[in-house]
Amino acid sequence: MTVNRTTKIAAVVAFLAIVFIAVPAAISASGHFDLYYTLTSVALLSIASAGVWLTFYIGRINIGQGAYALTGGYVSAILVMDHGWSFWLTLPVAGLFCAATSVLIGLPILRLRGVYFAMVTLVLTEVARLLALALPITNGAKGIVSIPLPGALSVFGITLIPDFATLQNSRLAFYLLAVTLMVVCFAIMYRLVNSRIGKLCQSLQQNEELASSIGVNIAYLRVIAYAVSSFFGGVSGAIFAAISQSIYPSSFTVTDSVNFMLNCFLGGLGYVFGPMLGTLVLYFGWDLLFQTGQFQLLIYSGLMIVLMLVLPNGLLSLAETTRKKG
Amino acid sequence: MAEMLEVSGITKRFGGLVAVNNVSFSVREKEILSVIGPNGAGKSTLFKLISSFLRPTTGEVRLKGERISGLAPHIAARKGVVRTFQETTIFKNMSVRDNVIIAHHLRSKASLFGFFLGTGTAKADEAAFGQSADEILALLGLSSLAHEIARNLPHGHLRALGIAIGLATNPSILLLDEPFAGMNHEETMRMVEMVRRLRERGLTILLVEHDMPAVMKISDRLVVLNFGQKIAEGTPSEIQANDKVIEAYLGSEDEAIGL
Ligand SMILES: Nc1ncnc2c1ncn2[C@@H]1O[C@H](COP(=O)(O)OP(=O)(O)O)[C@@H](O)[C@H]1O
Numbered sequence: 268m269t270v271n272r273t274t275k276i277a278a279v280v281a282f283l284a285i286v287f288i289a290v291p292a293a294i295s296a297s298g299h300f301d302l303y304y305t306l307t308s309v310a311l312l313s314i315a316s317a318g319v320w321l322t323f324y325i326g327r328i329n330i331g332q333g334a335y336a337l338t339g340g341y342v343s344a345i346l347v348m349d350h351g352w353s354f355w356l357t358l359p360v361a362g363l364f365c366a367a368t369s370v371l372i373g374l375p376i377l378r379l380r381g382v383y384f385a386m387v388t389l390v391l392t393e394v395a396r397l398l399a400l401a402l403p404i405t406n407g408a409k410g411i412v413s414i415p416l417p418g419a420l421s422v423f424g425i426t427l428i429p430d431f432a433t434l435q436n437s438r439l440a441f442y443l444l445a446v447t448l449m450v451v452c453f454a455i456m457y458r459l460v461n462s463r464i465g466k467l468c469q470s471l472q473q474n475e476e477l478a479s480s481i482g483v484n485i486a487y488l489r490v491i492a493y494a495v496s497s498f499f500g501g502v503s504g505a506i507f508a509a510i511s512q513s514i515y516p517s518s519f520t521v522t523d524s525v526n527f528m529l530n531c532f533l534g535g536l537g538y539v540f541g542p543m544l545g546t547l548v549l550y551f552g553w554d555l556l557f558q559t560g561q562f563q564l565l566i567y568s569g570l571m572i573v574l575m576l577v578l579p580n581g582l583l584s585l586a587e588t589t590r591k592k593g
Numbered sequence: 594m595a596e597m598l599e600v601s602g603i604t605k606r607f608g609g610l611v612a613v614n615n616v617s618f619s620v621r622e623k624e625i626l627s628v629i630g631p632n633g634a635g636k637s638t639l640f641k642l643i644s645s646f647l648r649p650t651t652g653e654v655r656l657k658g659e660r661i662s663g664l665a666p667h668i669a670a671r672k673g674v675v676r677t678f679q680e681t682t683i684f685k686n687m688s689v690r691d692n693v694i695i696a697h698h699l700r701s702k703a704s705l706f707g708f709f710l711g712t713g714t715a716k717a718d719e720a721a722f723g724q725s726a727d728e729i730l731a732l733l734g735l736s737s738l739a740h741e742i743a744r745n746l747p748h749g750h751l752r753a754l755g756i757a758i759g760l761a762t763n764p765s766i767l768l769l770d771e772p773f774a775g776m777n778h779e780e781t782m783r784m785v786e787m788v789r790r791l792r793e794r795g796l797t798i799l800l801v802e803h804d805m806p807a808v809m810k811i812s813d814r815l816v817v818l819n820f821g822q823k824i825a826e827g828t829p830s831e832i833q834a835n836d837k838v839i840e841a842y843l844g845s846e847d848e849a850i851g852l
């Protein structure tokens with residue numbers, strides 16, 4: 268099954284045209300400006316989910332991404348508020364801080380497999396929340412509020428990104444920021460998975476003992492994958508804090524961690540773009556079900572179970588079967 | 594012939610159980626040496642010690658004078674000692690060819706980051722791995738199955754794939770744990786032929802095997818374990834005449850050791 272090069276390029280161009288031109292055009296024509304906020308959230312959540320997907324790819328069920336999103340949000344907020352850093356600088360720093368933390372945490376816990384790793388990561392989200400409540404630097408339950416909007420980003424006196432506070436439409440600006448990062452993130456993921464590194468990750472997922480006996484440094488590779496995953500979590504959390512101009516211990520909870528994982532399941536664990544589609548469908552699905560009131564959660568859970576039974580390889584496996592038949 | 598691998602006084606305890614007890618022997622270059630013994634004698638444990646999958650309680654293993662025991666498996670592999678598994682272990686959701694390509698890992702000159710960026714070195718590595726994988730598949734008679742997903746292979750071919758994976762790492766010593774298990778006579782004979790061909794290519798081979806006729810046919814020398822201890826060492830004819838060996842195998846079928 269080789270999709271030829273032109274088809275791939277066409278698909279990428281079409282996708283870019285949709286997210287950068289068609290969606291903003293449609294929103295300003297229809298006046299549904301709140302959609303910007305929704306789609307920005309989807310883009311950011313899909314970045315965090317992409318990280319979770321990468322840990323799945325090395326054979327680990329990760330229910331702890333909320334911890335890194337929360338950490339990233341706090342790192343950015345604290346640097347901006349207490350140290351007067353530019354948001355643009357805090358963005359990579361938040362990601363790197365999470366990556367470094369995840370190396371320290373990952374070294375011991377990545378030895379665990381299956382449900383054991385999953386349980387530990389689940390606890391991690393709760394630990395992050397309790398830390399945020401307890402530490403002086405995070406300001407307890409009151410959180411950090413009134414974070415200024417991202418300022419201008421200039422390199423050598425040339426303004427690359429204007430000050431968000433001066434923009435008439437900062438929602439559009441955040442949308443473009445989130446979508447750009449999403450595109451970059453998924454481009455990185457695509458390249459990772461389609462290079463030899465992807466095969467190495469698969470070798471871990473399928474048989475760690477054998478991988479190690481053919482000379483793969485499995486501990487190292489696991490930690491690298493987990494660090495990249497956590498980097499994505501931190502970056503996405505940092506932008507969330509900037510958009511909502513606040514961060515609280517409850518900004519990312521166990522529910523969010525579980526949702527990141529469900530996004531991956533729903534989109535398909537075998538497809539790089541699975542988490543993107545999964546996030547979109549789950550986010551809008553949940554909103555649509557809002558009409559059903561008290562039955563929202565019940566219907567939602569029921570649908571998820573049915574979907575996983577009918578499509579165990581995720582939504583994107585539909586595309587593959589139709590292509591094979593066609 | 595020069596000494597290649599030296600196992601000296603190696604012991605492995607699991608709690609109260611001494612699985613391998615003060616075993617010493619050496620393997621010469623380009624030799625086929627088989628380790629035999631009743632079930633539970635400690636053969637697989639011995640292999641895991643040699644390939645650094647387990648840390649010895651006491652004793653050590655040296656490859657060309659350099660200690661290789663008590664390290665990590667991927668480091669032992671890097672130093673040239675590679676073990677294929679007793680259970681048919683492969684990357685079951687990859688194609689046969691990808692299984693062999695990925696196993697070239699130790700030969701890569703490019704770094705992980707180089708592979709991410711697709712540098713010239715990385716591309717050269719990929720091309721070399723692909724070519725070498727095709728050669729190995731041809732050697733083991735797997736060429737026609739190269740694009741099959743590994744889990745769909747019939748049993749005998751799985752075993753061959755396991756060996757192909759081992760070969761791809763370019764080892765100086767290959768440890769084969771029961772490569773003939775579950776094979777019929779014809780498959781076994783083909784495999785015996787293949788193992789011989791590997792030796793002709795300069796490989797030293799350590800073998801654990803239950804199929805006595807095959808072992809006697811293929812081995813230059815044998816080491817016999819019983820309850821974790823080495824009870825005999827010698828050529829196939831010496832072993833077949835050894836009283837201790839016969840005693841150890843009494844209770845099982847006598848013809849098991851070709852008597
Ligand atoms: N990881 C382990 N923990 C505890 N006991 C073990 C372990 N591995 C092997 N053993 C025991 O060590 C003995 C030798 O096992 P093994 O080396 O697999 O024997 P063989 O391969 O000769 O059949 C057996 O009694 C087995 O139960």
Ligand SMILES: [Mg+2]
Binds near residue numbers: 636637638679
């Ligand atoms: Mg055994």
